[in-house]
Amino acid sequence: MLELGPIFRALLRNKIGAILIAVQIAFTMAIIVNAVFIIYDRSQQTKRPSGIDEANTFYINSSGFGDDFDIKGTITRDLEAIRALPGVIDAVQINAIPISGSGWSMGLQTEAGAEHDGQGVAVYMVDEHGIKALDLELLAGENFAKSDIRWRGPAGSKWPAKVIVTEAMAKRLFPELSYSEAVGKTVYINNDEPMIITGIIDKLQAPWVGWDNLDNAMLSPEKMEFQSTRYLIRTVPGMRDQLMKTVEELLAENKSRVIDGMRSIDYVRERSYRGNTAMIKILTTVIVTLTVVTSLGIVGLASFSVNRRKKQIGIRRALGATKASILRYFMVENFLISASGVVLGAALTIALNMLLVSALSIPPLDWFYIPAGMLVLCLVGQAAVFGPAKKATEIAPATATRTV
Amino acid sequence: MLTMTNVKKVFRTDLVETHALRDFNLQVDEGEFVAVTGPSGSGKTTFLNIAGMLETFNEGTYQLDGEDVSHLNDNQRSKLRNEKIGFIFQSYNLIPDLSLFDNVDVPLRYRGFDAKERKKRIEESLDIVGLANRMKHLPSQLSGGQQQRVAIARALAGNPRFLLADEPTGNLDSAMAQSVMELLKEINKKGTTIVMVTHDPQLATQATRNIFVKDGQVSEINDVVAMHVANG
Ligand SMILES: Nc1ncnc2c1ncn2[C@@H]1O[C@H](COP(=O)(O)OP(=O)(O)OP(=O)(O)O)[C@@H](O)[C@H]1O
Ligand SMILES: [Mg+2]
Numbered sequence: 001m002l003e004l005g006p007i008f009r010a011l012l013r014n015k016i017g018a019i020l021i022a023v024q025i026a027f028t029m030a031i032i033v034n035a036v037f038i039i040y041d042r043s044q045q046t047k048r049p050s051g052i053d054e055a056n057t058f059y060i061n062s063s064g065f066g067d068d069f070d071i072k073g074t075i076t077r078d079l080e081a082i083r084a085l086p087g088v089i090d091a092v093q094i095n096a097i098p099i100s101g102s103g104w105s106m107g108l109q110t111e112a113g114a115e116h117d118g119q120g121v122a123v124y125m126v127d128e129h130g131i132k133a134l135d136l137e138l139l140a141g142e143n144f145a146k147s148d149i150r151w152r153g154p155a156g157s158k159w160p161a162k163v164i165v166t167e168a169m170a171k172r173l174f175p176e177l178s179y180s181e182a183v184g185k186t187v188y189i190n191n192d193e194p195m196i197i198t199g200i201i202d203k204l205q206a207p208w209v210g211w212d213n214l215d216n217a218m219l220s221p222e223k224m225e226f227q228s229t230r231y232l233i234r235t236v237p238g239m240r241d242q243l244m245k246t247v248e249e250l251l252a253e254n255k256s257r258v259i260d261g262m263r264s265i266d267y268v269r270e271r272s273y274r275g276n277t278a279m280i281k282i283l284t285t286v287i288v289t290l291t292v293v294t295s296l297g298i299v300g301l302a303s304f305s306v307n308r309r310k311k312q313i314g315i316r317r318a319l320g321a322t323k324a325s326i327l328r329y330f331m332v333e334n335f336l337i338s339a340s341g342v343v344l345g346a347a348l349t350i351a352l353n354m355l356l357v358s359a360l361s362i363p364p365l366d367w368f369y370i371p372a373g374m375l376v377l378c379l380v381g382q383a384a385v386f387g388p389a390k391k392a393t394e395i396a397p398a399t400a401t402r403t404v
Numbered sequence: 405m406l407t408m409t410n411v412k413k414v415f416r417t418d419l420v421e422t423h424a425l426r427d428f429n430l431q432v433d434e435g436e437f438v439a440v441t442g443p444s445g446s447g448k449t450t451f452l453n454i455a456g457m458l459e460t461f462n463e464g465t466y467q468l469d470g471e472d473v474s475h476l477n478d479n480q481r482s483k484l485r486n487e488k489i490g491f492i493f494q495s496y497n498l499i500p501d502l503s504l505f506d507n508v509d510v511p512l513r514y515r516g517f518d519a520k521e522r523k524k525r526i527e528e529s530l531d532i533v534g535l536a537n538r539m540k541h542l543p544s545q546l547s548g549g550q551q552q553r554v555a556i557a558r559a560l561a562g563n564p565r566f567l568l569a570d571e572p573t574g575n576l577d578s579a580m581a582q583s584v585m586e587l588l589k590e591i592n593k594k595g596t597t598i599v600m601v602t603h604d605p606q607l608a609t610q611a612t613r614n615i616f617v618k619d620g621q622v623s624e625i626n627d628v629v630a631m632h633v634a635n636g
Pocket of ligand 2: 448449450570
């Protein structure tokens with residue numbers, strides 16, 4: 001016995017307050033649902049693995065000074081010394097750090113010539129220790145041999161003959177081949193410099209977390225003969241912080257260079273995704289605030305309408321309404337308001353999402369967010385109206401005869 | 405069929421204790437039309453509220469249709485009220501947001517009748533009070549007398565054994581009051597027991613029995629002359 005008809009007709013005679021609340025519910029739903037979706041999307045983005053052993057890896061920068069600084073010798077000795085430290089799994093000289101925000105990009109193409117388009121790729125220059133230091137899995141082909149590694153001079157040079165690419169990159173270059181079939185294929189860098197794919201690695205992200213082709217990465221077998229260099233060091237679990245100190249002291253022993261920067265990959269990730277984290281915080285605040293404001297609106301309207309209808313409630317009680325029927329009356333009335341609110345809200349949610357998809361690069365909403373949002377908003381409404389409705393049940397039946 | 409024995413009702417507010425009913429004794433038999441008169445504040449409304457189970461009482465016993473109602477809980481009282489009692493109030497007490505049809509429908513829905521049964525009863529009872537052609541109208545579109553007729557229709561629709569009326573003509577001019585009185589007499593003739601509080605001796609004399617309430621007690625029964633004297 002839901003009394004839907006009379007409740008609805010009575011509501012239509014007092015529609016202003018109800019419409020305002022329904023519209024508020026609709027806007028709240030549109031904003032909350034989209035915010036929840038963005039939070040989910042961003043937190044998924046933040047959780048994407050970079051492919052390296054993030055918890056146990058750090059990098060350190062070293063800059064030599066003076067014309068007589070022995071670059072090759074220093075790098076060779078540094079790497080030998082670091083790799084020999086107990087607790088170090090491996091270490092490598094590298095030109096860029098994954099997900100750090102800065103690095104090198106090139107284009108790889110399957111046919112030579114400037115007229116062909118290339119696929120953008122993040123370049124990591126490493127020696128044969130790269131795979132182990134970066135915690136990569138070789139899915140096909142083989143690692144670089146020590147003899148494959150050559151020195152890249154400060155003035156730049158041609159590219160090496162071999163390249164290892166990520167599985168994702170192999171798929172991009174040869175969409176019709178399986179990744180293992182890509183091994184042995186020749187690709188061109190700088191329009192026409194050939195490189196042979198000699199290995200496929202599972203996953204390694206580029207330095208730029210906002211990039212669409214984040215999984216396009218390649219390893220180039222080189223060491224860099226630059227005054228400023230950078231080492232990436234992977235340790236056994238639990239040893240990272242201790243080894244950061246040890247390595248810094250070790251490198252500092254050489255007085256003809258300075259250590260200018262040392263960071264853990266955990267820190268790098270935190271810094272790179274700081275924007276996302278901040279956005280999640282802001283959106284969470286927005287959600288909580290809106291929910292509270294809308295709930296208060298519902299409580300306010302319901303309290304107002306209970307007060308306005310005190311006499312009527314007494315009359316209903318006198319005519320045989322139980323406390324439960326009075327409670328139900330207000331719950332049903334609220335449900336009618338919420339239901340029209342969330343129907344409008346569903347349309348607004350989709351509209352807002354379309355706006356966000358075109359304005360910001362946010363993917364379209366999954367369909368189930370809409371019914372879930374409708375349900376949640378209706379439940380919020382029911383929870384908010386429960387207090388005032390409960391109060392209404394306490395109105396004495398004698399109110400019908402005792403008041404004018 | 406309505407028997408009150410030594411009923412006491414005390415209102416306690418802050419420091420004041422009001423003995424609204426003290427040793428209130430009354431028996432109303434089936435088919436009676438009882439008019440209740442008495443000075444303001446004497447306890448007439450209190451008696452009617454207790455009779456209609458809108459209020460509880462402190463002492464004594466009250467039997468409705470042979471059933472002791474003092475031990476009933478709120479839900480049971482609501483149900484019994486809905487089934488056995490029709491209320492008519494001085495200020496009509498129609499629900500302003502509802503059409504006449506929906507107003508008469510209110511107690512029927514609480515009764516749990518199906519839609520067809522309710523429609524039949526609503527149309528019949530609005531027909532009895534002569535307002536069947538105004539079903540879609542709102543209370544505010546009616547005169548006071550017409551609104552009171554709707555309230556009577558609402559009280560009748562559930563076929564109650566009892567009609568309790570608290571100054572049903574108090575807000576009406578004498579012509580309208582008399583027509584409402586005629587309606588009530590007609591209803592009483594068809595078998596509904598009526599208890600009506602009124603200030604109007606003209607109307608009271610038309611009832612089958614008069615009782616006079618003073619200081620929370622029934623002071624005289626069926627003695628119209630004494631009542632006139634007491635009223636000054
Ligand atoms: N809710 C209440 N709280 C406190 N006192 C009350 C309450 N209701 C009634 N009373 C008191 O109880 C007494 C009887 O009131 P009641 O309304 O029954 O009188 P009445 O005979 O109906 O008067 P009237 O002719 O003016 O309607 C009065 O003194 C009144 O002030
Ligand atoms: Mg009274």
